[in-house]
Amino acid sequence: MKLEIKDIHKSFDGNEVLHGVHFSVESGKALGLLGRNGAGKTTTIRILMDVFKANSGSITMDGKPFHPKEYKIGYLPEERGLYPKKKVREQLIYLAQLRGVSYKEASDSLKHWLKRLGIEEYENRRLDTLSKGNQQKVQLAQTLLADPDIVILDEPFSGLDPVNSQILKDVVLELIQDHKLVIFSSHQMSYVEEFCEDIAIMNHGSIVLNGGLKEIKRSYGQNRLVLQLAGKTPEATADICRQELLSYVSVYEKQKDRVILELQEGRTKTELLAAIVKAKLDVEAFMDYEPSLTDIFVWKAGDEA
Template sequence: MKLEVRDLRKSFGGNEVLHGISFSVESGNALGLLGRNGAGKTTTIRILMNVFKGNAGAVLLDGKPFDPAKHQIGYMPEERGLYPKKTVSEQLIYLGMLRGLSAKKAKENMKKWLAKMEVSEYENRKLETLSKGNQQKVQLAQTLITDPKIIILDEPFSGLDPVNSQILKDVISEQIQQGKLVIFSSHQMSYVEEFCQQIAILNHGDVVLSGELKEIKREFGRDRLVVSSLEETPEELAHRLRDTFADLLEVEKVQKDRLIIRKKASDAKLKILERLVEQDVDLEFFGMYEPSLNDIFVEKAGDEA
Protein backbone atom coordinates (compact mmCIF):
# COMPACT_ATOMS: atom_id res chain seq x y z
CA MET A 1 0.00 0.00 0.00
CA LYS A 2 1.36 3.40 -1.04
CA LEU A 3 -0.06 6.77 -0.05
CA GLU A 4 0.96 9.71 -2.23
CA VAL A 5 0.37 13.42 -1.79
CA ARG A 6 0.83 15.24 -5.10
CA ASP A 7 1.14 19.01 -5.51
CA LEU A 8 -1.32 19.78 -2.72
CA ARG A 9 -2.40 23.43 -2.49
CA LYS A 10 -4.67 25.18 0.00
CA SER A 11 -5.77 28.78 0.45
CA PHE A 12 -7.70 30.48 3.22
CA GLY A 13 -9.30 33.81 2.37
CA GLY A 14 -7.09 34.29 -0.66
CA ASN A 15 -3.91 33.47 1.28
CA GLU A 16 -2.23 30.32 -0.06
CA VAL A 17 -0.79 28.34 2.87
CA LEU A 18 0.23 25.18 0.98
CA HIS A 19 2.18 25.80 -2.22
CA GLY A 20 2.33 22.36 -3.80
CA ILE A 21 3.08 19.76 -1.12
CA SER A 22 4.28 16.36 -2.39
CA PHE A 23 5.51 13.24 -0.55
CA SER A 24 4.78 9.52 -0.35
CA VAL A 25 4.95 6.67 2.18
CA GLU A 26 4.44 2.91 1.94
CA SER A 27 3.21 0.18 4.27
CA GLY A 28 5.76 -0.93 6.83
CA ASN A 29 7.35 2.51 6.85
CA ALA A 30 6.90 5.72 8.81
CA LEU A 31 7.15 9.20 7.34
CA GLY A 32 8.17 12.07 9.59
CA LEU A 33 6.23 15.19 8.62
CA LEU A 34 8.25 18.04 10.09
CA GLY A 35 7.95 21.79 10.26
CA ARG A 36 7.75 24.72 12.60
CA ASN A 37 4.43 26.08 13.83
CA GLY A 38 2.53 27.41 10.84
CA ALA A 39 4.55 25.42 8.30
CA GLY A 40 1.47 23.55 7.02
CA LYS A 41 1.73 20.14 8.74
CA THR A 42 -1.71 20.10 10.37
CA THR A 43 -3.39 21.62 7.29
CA THR A 44 -1.87 18.83 5.17
CA ILE A 45 -3.06 16.17 7.63
CA ARG A 46 -6.59 17.63 7.72
CA ILE A 47 -6.78 17.49 3.93
CA LEU A 48 -5.59 13.87 4.07
CA MET A 49 -8.40 13.15 6.55
CA ASN A 50 -10.95 15.04 4.41
CA VAL A 51 -11.68 17.48 7.23
CA PHE A 52 -11.59 20.04 4.43
CA LYS A 53 -10.66 19.99 0.76
CA GLY A 54 -7.48 21.18 -0.90
CA ASN A 55 -7.76 23.76 -3.67
CA ALA A 56 -5.58 21.72 -6.01
CA GLY A 57 -3.50 18.56 -6.08
CA ALA A 58 -4.38 15.00 -5.20
CA VAL A 59 -4.08 12.35 -2.49
CA LEU A 60 -3.72 8.84 -3.93
CA LEU A 61 -3.70 5.37 -2.42
CA ASP A 62 -2.07 2.81 -4.72
CA GLY A 63 -2.54 5.22 -7.60
CA LYS A 64 -6.27 5.84 -7.04
CA PRO A 65 -8.01 8.83 -5.38
CA PHE A 66 -7.91 8.35 -1.61
CA ASP A 67 -11.22 8.45 0.26
CA PRO A 68 -10.55 8.15 4.01
CA ALA A 69 -14.20 7.17 4.63
CA LYS A 70 -13.55 3.88 2.82
CA HIS A 71 -10.55 2.87 4.95
CA GLN A 72 -9.85 2.20 8.60
CA ILE A 73 -7.58 5.07 9.64
CA GLY A 74 -6.17 5.66 13.09
CA TYR A 75 -5.95 9.45 13.49
CA MET A 76 -4.57 11.09 16.61
CA PRO A 77 -5.00 14.86 16.22
CA GLU A 78 -2.84 17.40 18.02
CA GLU A 79 -5.99 18.82 19.62
CA ARG A 80 -7.21 15.79 21.56
CA GLY A 81 -10.86 14.93 20.99
CA LEU A 82 -12.09 12.60 23.73
CA TYR A 83 -14.88 13.38 26.18
CA PRO A 84 -13.60 14.36 29.64
CA LYS A 85 -16.91 13.69 31.46
CA LYS A 86 -17.32 10.16 30.06
CA THR A 87 -15.67 7.02 31.37
CA VAL A 88 -12.74 5.62 29.43
CA SER A 89 -14.52 2.37 28.55
CA GLU A 90 -17.83 3.79 27.34
CA GLN A 91 -16.26 6.28 24.95
CA LEU A 92 -13.72 3.83 23.52
CA ILE A 93 -16.50 1.29 22.90
CA TYR A 94 -18.70 4.00 21.38
CA LEU A 95 -15.93 5.27 19.08
CA GLY A 96 -15.03 1.71 18.04
CA MET A 97 -18.66 0.98 17.10
CA LEU A 98 -18.93 4.32 15.31
CA ARG A 99 -16.06 3.13 13.09
CA GLY A 100 -17.69 -0.20 12.28
CA LEU A 101 -16.90 -2.63 15.10
CA SER A 102 -19.57 -4.72 16.78
CA ALA A 103 -20.25 -3.97 20.46
CA LYS A 104 -18.53 -7.22 21.43
CA LYS A 105 -15.43 -6.55 19.29
CA ALA A 106 -15.24 -2.93 20.43
CA LYS A 107 -15.27 -4.05 24.09
CA GLU A 108 -12.68 -6.75 23.40
CA ASN A 109 -10.37 -4.30 21.60
CA MET A 110 -10.88 -1.66 24.28
CA LYS A 111 -9.65 -4.05 26.97
CA LYS A 112 -6.72 -5.18 24.80
CA TRP A 113 -5.49 -1.67 24.11
CA LEU A 114 -5.96 -0.39 27.65
CA ALA A 115 -3.86 -3.34 28.82
CA LYS A 116 -1.16 -2.55 26.24
CA MET A 117 -1.12 1.08 27.38
CA GLU A 118 -1.01 -0.03 31.04
CA VAL A 119 -4.16 1.90 31.94
CA SER A 120 -6.63 -0.97 32.47
CA GLU A 121 -7.24 0.16 36.06
CA TYR A 122 -8.83 3.37 34.75
CA GLU A 123 -11.37 1.61 32.53
CA ASN A 124 -14.36 2.84 34.54
CA ARG A 125 -12.96 6.23 35.49
CA LYS A 126 -13.95 9.50 33.86
CA LEU A 127 -11.24 10.68 31.50
CA GLU A 128 -10.87 14.05 33.29
CA THR A 129 -9.74 12.27 36.49
CA LEU A 130 -6.66 10.81 34.74
CA SER A 131 -3.25 12.44 34.51
CA LYS A 132 -2.30 14.06 31.20
CA GLY A 133 0.02 11.18 30.37
CA ASN A 134 -2.67 8.57 30.97
CA GLN A 135 -5.18 10.59 28.96
CA GLN A 136 -2.67 10.55 26.13
CA LYS A 137 -2.38 6.77 26.32
CA VAL A 138 -6.17 6.44 26.21
CA GLN A 139 -6.13 8.69 23.13
CA LEU A 140 -3.67 6.34 21.41
CA ALA A 141 -5.83 3.35 22.40
CA GLN A 142 -8.74 5.09 20.65
CA THR A 143 -6.55 5.68 17.60
CA LEU A 144 -5.70 1.99 17.27
CA ILE A 145 -8.92 0.34 18.47
CA THR A 146 -10.05 -0.72 14.96
CA ASP A 147 -6.61 -2.13 14.00
CA PRO A 148 -6.19 0.50 11.25
CA LYS A 149 -3.81 -0.05 8.32
CA ILE A 150 -3.11 3.69 8.06
CA ILE A 151 -2.06 5.59 11.20
CA ILE A 152 -1.64 9.36 11.40
CA LEU A 153 -0.14 10.73 14.61
CA ASP A 154 0.05 14.49 15.19
CA GLU A 155 2.38 15.30 18.13
CA PRO A 156 1.68 12.02 20.01
CA PHE A 157 4.43 12.57 22.61
CA SER A 158 3.43 16.09 23.61
CA GLY A 159 3.74 16.51 27.38
CA LEU A 160 4.63 12.90 28.19
CA ASP A 161 7.16 11.85 30.81
CA PRO A 162 9.91 9.34 29.83
CA VAL A 163 8.04 6.30 31.22
CA ASN A 164 4.82 6.99 29.31
CA SER A 165 6.83 7.99 26.23
CA GLN A 166 8.50 4.57 26.24
CA ILE A 167 5.14 2.78 26.32
CA LEU A 168 3.93 4.79 23.33
CA LYS A 169 7.24 4.23 21.52
CA ASP A 170 6.93 0.46 21.94
CA VAL A 171 3.36 0.44 20.64
CA ILE A 172 4.15 2.62 17.61
CA SER A 173 7.24 0.55 16.75
CA GLU A 174 5.11 -2.60 16.89
CA GLN A 175 2.59 -1.09 14.47
CA ILE A 176 5.33 -0.25 11.97
CA GLN A 177 6.78 -3.76 12.26
CA GLN A 178 3.31 -5.17 11.54
CA GLY A 179 3.33 -3.41 8.17
CA LYS A 180 1.16 -0.42 8.98
CA LEU A 181 1.56 2.83 7.06
CA VAL A 182 2.42 5.60 9.52
CA ILE A 183 2.60 9.37 9.15
CA PHE A 184 4.21 10.89 12.20
CA SER A 185 4.27 14.62 12.94
CA SER A 186 6.35 15.86 15.87
CA HIS A 187 8.61 18.65 17.02
CA GLN A 188 10.66 16.09 18.98
CA MET A 189 13.34 15.10 16.49
CA SER A 190 14.71 12.19 18.54
CA TYR A 191 11.41 10.32 18.13
CA VAL A 192 11.29 11.01 14.41
CA GLU A 193 14.85 9.67 14.02
CA GLU A 194 13.87 6.55 15.95
CA PHE A 195 10.73 5.70 13.97
CA CYS A 196 10.92 7.25 10.53
CA GLN A 197 12.75 5.94 7.47
CA GLN A 198 11.57 8.93 5.44
CA ILE A 199 11.03 12.60 6.20
CA ALA A 200 9.40 15.61 4.59
CA ILE A 201 10.32 19.02 6.02
CA LEU A 202 7.79 21.79 5.45
CA ASN A 203 8.61 25.49 5.66
CA HIS A 204 6.09 28.24 4.90
CA GLY A 205 3.87 25.82 2.98
CA ASP A 206 6.62 24.28 0.83
CA VAL A 207 8.44 20.95 1.07
CA VAL A 208 12.05 22.10 1.44
CA LEU A 209 13.52 18.61 1.88
CA SER A 210 12.18 15.07 1.52
CA GLY A 211 13.46 11.54 1.05
CA GLU A 212 15.15 8.67 2.87
CA LEU A 213 16.55 9.89 6.20
CA LYS A 214 19.74 7.81 5.91
CA GLU A 215 20.52 9.23 2.48
CA ILE A 216 19.73 12.78 3.60
CA LYS A 217 22.10 12.42 6.56
CA ARG A 218 24.79 11.03 4.29
CA GLU A 219 24.39 13.93 1.87
CA PHE A 220 24.43 16.55 4.65
CA GLY A 221 27.56 14.99 6.13
CA ARG A 222 29.38 14.97 2.81
CA ASP A 223 32.48 17.25 2.74
CA ARG A 224 32.17 17.95 6.47
CA LEU A 225 34.46 16.77 9.25
CA VAL A 226 34.46 16.92 13.04
CA VAL A 227 37.65 17.99 14.83
CA SER A 228 38.41 18.39 18.54
CA SER A 229 41.59 18.85 20.55
CA LEU A 230 42.60 17.74 24.02
CA GLU A 231 44.62 20.92 24.67
CA GLU A 232 42.86 23.68 22.73
CA THR A 233 39.32 24.93 23.17
CA PRO A 234 37.10 24.84 20.07
CA GLU A 235 37.50 28.63 19.78
CA GLU A 236 41.30 28.40 19.94
CA LEU A 237 41.37 25.57 17.41
CA ALA A 238 39.00 27.46 15.11
CA HIS A 239 41.33 30.48 15.20
CA ARG A 240 44.33 28.30 14.28
CA LEU A 241 42.49 26.59 11.41
CA ARG A 242 41.26 29.87 9.97
CA ASP A 243 44.83 31.20 10.02
CA THR A 244 46.78 28.26 8.65
CA PHE A 245 44.28 25.92 6.94
CA ALA A 246 42.35 28.42 4.81
CA ASP A 247 43.48 26.71 1.61
CA LEU A 248 41.97 23.38 2.73
CA LEU A 249 38.89 24.11 4.77
CA GLU A 250 36.31 26.47 6.17
CA VAL A 251 35.28 26.48 9.83
CA GLU A 252 31.54 26.04 9.59
CA LYS A 253 30.47 25.79 13.24
CA VAL A 254 32.10 26.16 16.64
CA GLN A 255 30.32 23.96 19.15
CA LYS A 256 30.76 23.40 22.86
CA ASP A 257 33.42 20.68 22.54
CA ARG A 258 34.21 20.40 18.83
CA LEU A 259 34.42 22.07 15.43
CA ILE A 260 32.45 21.30 12.30
CA ILE A 261 34.61 22.05 9.26
CA ARG A 262 33.92 21.85 5.54
CA LYS A 263 36.57 20.54 3.13
CA LYS A 264 37.29 22.74 0.12
CA ALA A 265 38.13 19.70 -1.99
CA SER A 266 36.79 16.16 -1.87
CA ASP A 267 40.31 14.69 -1.38
CA ALA A 268 41.36 17.16 1.34
CA LYS A 269 40.68 14.92 4.35
CA LEU A 270 44.12 13.29 4.43
CA LYS A 271 45.90 16.61 3.76
CA ILE A 272 44.05 18.23 6.68
CA LEU A 273 44.98 15.36 8.99
CA GLU A 274 48.63 15.47 7.90
CA ARG A 275 48.84 19.20 8.56
CA LEU A 276 47.20 18.83 11.97
CA VAL A 277 49.86 16.22 12.88
CA GLU A 278 52.65 18.45 11.49
CA GLN A 279 51.45 21.30 13.71
CA ASP A 280 51.38 19.01 16.77
CA VAL A 281 47.65 19.45 17.38
CA ASP A 282 46.77 17.04 20.18
CA LEU A 283 43.73 15.52 18.51
CA GLU A 284 40.89 14.14 20.58
CA PHE A 285 38.71 13.34 17.58
CA PHE A 286 38.99 13.63 13.82
CA GLY A 287 36.40 12.06 11.57
CA MET A 288 33.34 12.31 9.37
CA TYR A 289 30.44 14.47 10.45
CA GLU A 290 27.05 12.76 10.84
CA PRO A 291 24.39 15.41 11.37
CA SER A 292 21.45 14.88 13.69
CA LEU A 293 17.96 15.39 12.31
CA ASN A 294 17.79 18.48 14.49
CA ASP A 295 20.87 19.91 12.71
CA ILE A 296 19.26 19.24 9.33
CA PHE A 297 15.94 20.70 10.40
CA VAL A 298 17.51 23.92 11.69
CA GLU A 299 19.49 24.33 8.47
CA LYS A 300 16.45 23.82 6.22
CA ALA A 301 13.66 25.39 8.28
CA GLY A 302 15.38 27.59 10.85
CA ASP A 303 15.40 30.79 8.81
CA GLU A 304 13.44 32.70 11.45
CA ALA A 305 15.35 31.42 14.46
Protein backbone atom coordinates in the same frame (compact mmCIF):
# COMPACT_ATOMS: atom_id res chain seq x y z
CA MET B 1 0.21 0.06 0.36
CA LYS B 2 1.77 3.26 -0.91
CA LEU B 3 0.08 6.57 -0.21
CA GLU B 4 1.14 9.49 -2.41
CA ILE B 5 0.26 13.16 -1.91
CA LYS B 6 0.82 14.96 -5.20
CA ASP B 7 0.99 18.73 -5.80
CA ILE B 8 -1.67 19.69 -3.23
CA HIS B 9 -2.73 23.35 -3.21
CA LYS B 10 -5.14 24.82 -0.68
CA SER B 11 -6.47 28.34 -0.21
CA PHE B 12 -8.66 29.94 2.43
CA ASP B 13 -10.45 33.18 1.47
CA GLY B 14 -8.11 33.65 -1.46
CA ASN B 15 -4.97 33.12 0.61
CA GLU B 16 -3.01 30.07 -0.54
CA VAL B 17 -1.64 28.17 2.46
CA LEU B 18 -0.39 25.00 0.72
CA HIS B 19 1.79 25.39 -2.36
CA GLY B 20 2.12 22.08 -4.18
CA VAL B 21 2.69 19.78 -1.19
CA HIS B 22 4.06 16.37 -2.17
CA PHE B 23 5.34 13.32 -0.31
CA SER B 24 4.71 9.57 -0.10
CA VAL B 25 4.67 6.89 2.60
CA GLU B 26 4.55 3.10 2.41
CA SER B 27 3.23 0.36 4.69
CA GLY B 28 5.84 -0.87 7.13
CA LYS B 29 7.53 2.52 7.21
CA ALA B 30 7.03 5.74 9.12
CA LEU B 31 7.20 9.17 7.52
CA GLY B 32 8.23 12.10 9.69
CA LEU B 33 6.09 15.09 8.64
CA LEU B 34 7.93 18.05 10.16
CA GLY B 35 7.48 21.78 10.28
CA ARG B 36 7.17 24.73 12.59
CA ASN B 37 3.79 25.76 13.95
CA GLY B 38 1.75 27.15 11.07
CA ALA B 39 3.81 25.42 8.37
CA GLY B 40 0.76 23.59 6.99
CA LYS B 41 1.06 20.11 8.53
CA THR B 42 -2.40 20.03 10.10
CA THR B 43 -4.08 21.39 6.95
CA THR B 44 -2.34 18.68 4.92
CA ILE B 45 -3.50 15.98 7.33
CA ARG B 46 -7.07 17.29 7.24
CA ILE B 47 -7.06 17.16 3.44
CA LEU B 48 -5.76 13.60 3.63
CA MET B 49 -8.67 12.70 5.94
CA ASP B 50 -11.18 14.54 3.71
CA VAL B 51 -12.02 17.13 6.37
CA PHE B 52 -10.96 19.81 3.87
CA LYS B 53 -10.99 19.62 0.09
CA ALA B 54 -7.84 20.59 -1.78
CA ASN B 55 -8.12 23.26 -4.47
CA SER B 56 -5.95 21.12 -6.73
CA GLY B 57 -3.64 18.14 -6.67
CA SER B 58 -4.36 14.50 -5.92
CA ILE B 59 -3.95 11.76 -3.33
CA THR B 60 -3.52 8.17 -4.46
CA MET B 61 -3.19 4.77 -2.82
CA ASP B 62 -1.24 2.26 -4.90
CA GLY B 63 -1.74 4.49 -7.92
CA LYS B 64 -5.52 4.74 -7.59
CA PRO B 65 -7.55 7.70 -6.23
CA PHE B 66 -7.55 7.62 -2.44
CA HIS B 67 -10.95 7.61 -0.72
CA PRO B 68 -10.56 7.82 3.09
CA LYS B 69 -13.86 6.01 3.75
CA GLU B 70 -12.40 2.89 2.15
CA TYR B 71 -9.67 2.67 4.80
CA LYS B 72 -9.54 2.59 8.58
CA ILE B 73 -7.63 5.66 9.73
CA GLY B 74 -6.43 6.18 13.29
CA TYR B 75 -5.69 9.85 14.01
CA LEU B 76 -4.14 11.21 17.19
CA PRO B 77 -4.43 15.00 16.88
CA GLU B 78 -2.20 17.42 18.73
CA GLU B 79 -5.31 19.10 20.14
CA ARG B 80 -7.08 16.38 22.11
CA GLY B 81 -10.76 15.73 21.42
CA LEU B 82 -12.22 13.23 23.93
CA TYR B 83 -14.99 14.02 26.39
CA PRO B 84 -13.50 14.89 29.81
CA LYS B 85 -16.67 14.15 31.81
CA LYS B 86 -17.32 10.75 30.22
CA LYS B 87 -15.96 7.40 31.38
CA VAL B 88 -13.09 5.94 29.37
CA ARG B 89 -14.84 2.71 28.36
CA GLU B 90 -18.11 4.39 27.48
CA GLN B 91 -16.68 6.90 25.03
CA LEU B 92 -13.99 4.71 23.44
CA ILE B 93 -16.47 1.97 22.56
CA TYR B 94 -18.90 4.59 21.26
CA LEU B 95 -16.22 6.12 19.03
CA ALA B 96 -15.13 2.71 17.75
CA GLN B 97 -18.73 1.87 16.84
CA LEU B 98 -18.97 5.12 14.89
CA ARG B 99 -16.12 3.76 12.77
CA GLY B 100 -18.02 0.55 12.04
CA VAL B 101 -16.58 -1.73 14.72
CA SER B 102 -19.05 -4.08 16.45
CA TYR B 103 -19.63 -3.76 20.19
CA LYS B 104 -17.85 -7.08 20.91
CA GLU B 105 -14.87 -6.21 18.70
CA ALA B 106 -14.62 -2.78 20.30
CA SER B 107 -14.84 -4.25 23.79
CA ASP B 108 -12.15 -6.87 23.10
CA SER B 109 -9.88 -4.28 21.46
CA LEU B 110 -10.41 -1.89 24.36
CA LYS B 111 -9.32 -4.55 26.86
CA HIS B 112 -6.20 -5.24 24.77
CA TRP B 113 -5.10 -1.63 24.39
CA LEU B 114 -5.84 -0.54 27.96
CA LYS B 115 -3.75 -3.46 29.20
CA ARG B 116 -1.01 -2.87 26.60
CA LEU B 117 -0.76 0.78 27.67
CA GLY B 118 -0.97 0.01 31.40
CA ILE B 119 -4.23 1.87 32.05
CA GLU B 120 -6.78 -0.95 32.45
CA GLU B 121 -7.56 0.20 36.00
CA TYR B 122 -9.00 3.44 34.59
CA GLU B 123 -11.53 1.77 32.28
CA ASN B 124 -14.53 3.01 34.27
CA ARG B 125 -13.06 6.32 35.41
CA ARG B 126 -13.96 9.71 34.00
CA LEU B 127 -11.27 11.02 31.70
CA ASP B 128 -10.80 14.28 33.61
CA THR B 129 -9.84 12.36 36.79
CA LEU B 130 -6.71 10.96 35.10
CA SER B 131 -3.26 12.49 34.91
CA LYS B 132 -2.22 14.25 31.69
CA GLY B 133 -0.01 11.31 30.74
CA ASN B 134 -2.77 8.76 31.27
CA GLN B 135 -5.22 10.91 29.32
CA GLN B 136 -2.71 10.86 26.48
CA LYS B 137 -2.57 7.06 26.63
CA VAL B 138 -6.38 6.92 26.49
CA GLN B 139 -6.20 9.10 23.37
CA LEU B 140 -3.72 6.66 21.85
CA ALA B 141 -5.98 3.71 22.69
CA GLN B 142 -8.82 5.51 20.89
CA THR B 143 -6.56 5.99 17.86
CA LEU B 144 -5.73 2.28 17.62
CA LEU B 145 -9.01 0.72 18.78
CA ALA B 146 -10.38 0.03 15.30
CA ASP B 147 -7.13 -1.63 14.08
CA PRO B 148 -6.43 1.14 11.53
CA ASP B 149 -4.61 0.65 8.23
CA ILE B 150 -3.25 4.21 8.39
CA VAL B 151 -2.02 5.71 11.67
CA ILE B 152 -1.41 9.47 11.97
CA LEU B 153 0.30 10.55 15.19
CA ASP B 154 0.61 14.28 15.88
CA GLU B 155 2.86 15.02 18.91
CA PRO B 156 2.09 11.61 20.48
CA PHE B 157 4.67 11.96 23.27
CA SER B 158 3.15 15.13 24.72
CA GLY B 159 2.70 14.82 28.48
CA LEU B 160 4.42 11.43 28.82
CA ASP B 161 7.15 10.71 31.35
CA PRO B 162 10.17 8.57 30.32
CA VAL B 163 8.54 5.27 31.39
CA ASN B 164 5.35 5.93 29.44
CA SER B 165 7.36 7.30 26.52
CA GLN B 166 9.12 3.93 26.29
CA ILE B 167 5.75 2.12 26.21
CA LEU B 168 4.62 4.37 23.37
CA LYS B 169 7.91 3.89 21.51
CA ASP B 170 7.40 0.13 21.67
CA VAL B 171 3.83 0.49 20.37
CA VAL B 172 4.92 2.68 17.44
CA LEU B 173 7.63 0.18 16.49
CA GLU B 174 5.03 -2.62 16.64
CA LEU B 175 2.75 -0.67 14.29
CA ILE B 176 5.58 -0.30 11.80
CA GLN B 177 6.45 -4.00 12.09
CA ASP B 178 2.75 -4.85 11.52
CA HIS B 179 3.01 -3.02 8.17
CA LYS B 180 0.77 -0.16 9.15
CA LEU B 181 1.20 3.03 7.19
CA VAL B 182 2.44 5.55 9.79
CA ILE B 183 2.67 9.33 9.53
CA PHE B 184 4.48 10.76 12.53
CA SER B 185 4.62 14.46 13.36
CA SER B 186 6.60 15.80 16.28
CA HIS B 187 8.91 18.61 17.33
CA GLN B 188 10.91 16.08 19.36
CA MET B 189 13.46 15.21 16.70
CA SER B 190 15.04 12.32 18.62
CA TYR B 191 11.81 10.33 18.26
CA VAL B 192 11.56 11.12 14.56
CA GLU B 193 15.13 9.89 14.04
CA GLU B 194 14.30 6.71 15.95
CA PHE B 195 11.18 5.76 13.97
CA CYS B 196 11.25 7.37 10.55
CA GLU B 197 13.10 6.18 7.47
CA ASP B 198 11.76 9.10 5.45
CA ILE B 199 11.03 12.73 6.28
CA ALA B 200 9.20 15.63 4.68
CA ILE B 201 9.95 19.10 6.07
CA MET B 202 7.34 21.81 5.50
CA ASN B 203 7.94 25.54 5.64
CA HIS B 204 5.38 28.22 4.78
CA GLY B 205 3.07 25.68 3.12
CA SER B 206 5.72 24.07 0.90
CA ILE B 207 7.82 20.92 1.15
CA VAL B 208 11.39 22.19 1.42
CA LEU B 209 13.08 18.82 1.96
CA ASN B 210 11.81 15.32 1.25
CA GLY B 211 13.43 11.89 1.11
CA GLY B 212 15.28 9.16 3.00
CA LEU B 213 16.70 10.39 6.29
CA LYS B 214 20.00 8.52 5.96
CA GLU B 215 20.63 9.91 2.48
CA ILE B 216 19.69 13.43 3.57
CA LYS B 217 22.09 13.28 6.53
CA ARG B 218 24.84 11.98 4.29
CA SER B 219 24.38 14.77 1.76
CA TYR B 220 24.30 17.49 4.43
CA GLY B 221 27.44 16.10 6.04
CA GLN B 222 29.35 15.92 2.75
CA ASN B 223 32.79 17.59 2.85
CA ARG B 224 32.35 18.36 6.55
CA LEU B 225 34.49 16.90 9.31
CA VAL B 226 34.65 16.92 13.09
CA LEU B 227 37.88 17.93 14.82
CA GLN B 228 38.56 17.92 18.54
CA LEU B 229 42.02 18.78 19.87
CA ALA B 230 43.19 17.49 23.22
CA GLY B 231 42.94 20.07 25.97
CA LYS B 232 41.65 22.78 23.63
CA THR B 233 38.36 24.64 23.75
CA PRO B 234 36.33 24.87 20.53
CA GLU B 235 37.35 28.55 20.28
CA ALA B 236 41.05 27.67 20.60
CA THR B 237 40.68 24.81 18.10
CA ALA B 238 38.96 27.12 15.62
CA ASP B 239 41.78 29.68 15.97
CA ILE B 240 44.43 26.99 15.40
CA CYS B 241 42.59 25.77 12.28
CA ARG B 242 42.48 29.30 10.87
CA GLN B 243 46.22 29.70 11.50
CA GLU B 244 47.52 26.25 10.50
CA LEU B 245 44.93 24.74 8.15
CA LEU B 246 43.38 27.69 6.34
CA SER B 247 44.26 26.41 2.88
CA TYR B 248 42.56 23.08 3.63
CA VAL B 249 39.41 23.92 5.58
CA SER B 250 37.16 26.66 6.86
CA VAL B 251 35.53 26.60 10.29
CA TYR B 252 31.88 25.81 9.68
CA GLU B 253 30.61 25.72 13.27
CA LYS B 254 31.80 25.56 16.87
CA GLN B 255 30.05 23.09 19.16
CA LYS B 256 30.30 22.12 22.81
CA ASP B 257 33.72 20.46 22.70
CA ARG B 258 34.60 20.35 19.01
CA VAL B 259 34.53 22.23 15.75
CA ILE B 260 32.92 21.34 12.43
CA LEU B 261 35.22 21.97 9.48
CA GLU B 262 34.37 22.26 5.80
CA LEU B 263 36.91 21.20 3.21
CA GLN B 264 38.02 23.87 0.79
CA GLU B 265 37.14 23.17 -2.83
CA GLY B 266 39.51 20.61 -4.34
CA ARG B 267 40.90 19.47 -1.00
CA THR B 268 40.56 15.93 0.36
CA LYS B 269 40.22 14.44 3.80
CA THR B 270 43.58 12.66 3.35
CA GLU B 271 45.33 15.96 2.58
CA LEU B 272 43.78 17.57 5.65
CA LEU B 273 44.88 14.70 7.89
CA ALA B 274 48.43 14.96 6.56
CA ALA B 275 48.43 18.71 7.30
CA ILE B 276 47.20 18.06 10.85
CA VAL B 277 50.05 15.57 11.40
CA LYS B 278 52.59 18.01 9.92
CA ALA B 279 51.37 20.75 12.28
CA LYS B 280 51.87 18.32 15.20
CA LEU B 281 48.36 18.89 16.53
CA ASP B 282 47.27 16.63 19.40
CA VAL B 283 44.08 15.14 17.99
CA GLU B 284 41.44 13.69 20.29
CA ALA B 285 38.75 13.16 17.63
CA PHE B 286 38.73 13.36 13.84
CA MET B 287 35.76 11.94 11.89
CA ASP B 288 33.15 12.55 9.24
CA TYR B 289 30.39 14.89 10.32
CA GLU B 290 26.80 13.62 10.41
CA PRO B 291 24.32 16.40 11.21
CA SER B 292 21.43 15.74 13.56
CA LEU B 293 17.88 16.04 12.32
CA THR B 294 17.57 19.12 14.53
CA ASP B 295 20.46 20.75 12.61
CA ILE B 296 18.85 19.94 9.27
CA PHE B 297 15.45 21.16 10.42
CA VAL B 298 16.87 24.50 11.57
CA TRP B 299 18.75 24.92 8.27
CA LYS B 300 15.62 24.28 6.20
CA ALA B 301 12.83 25.72 8.35
CA GLY B 302 14.56 28.16 10.70
CA ASP B 303 14.54 31.14 8.37
CA GLU B 304 12.62 33.33 10.84
CA ALA B 305 14.77 32.53 13.84
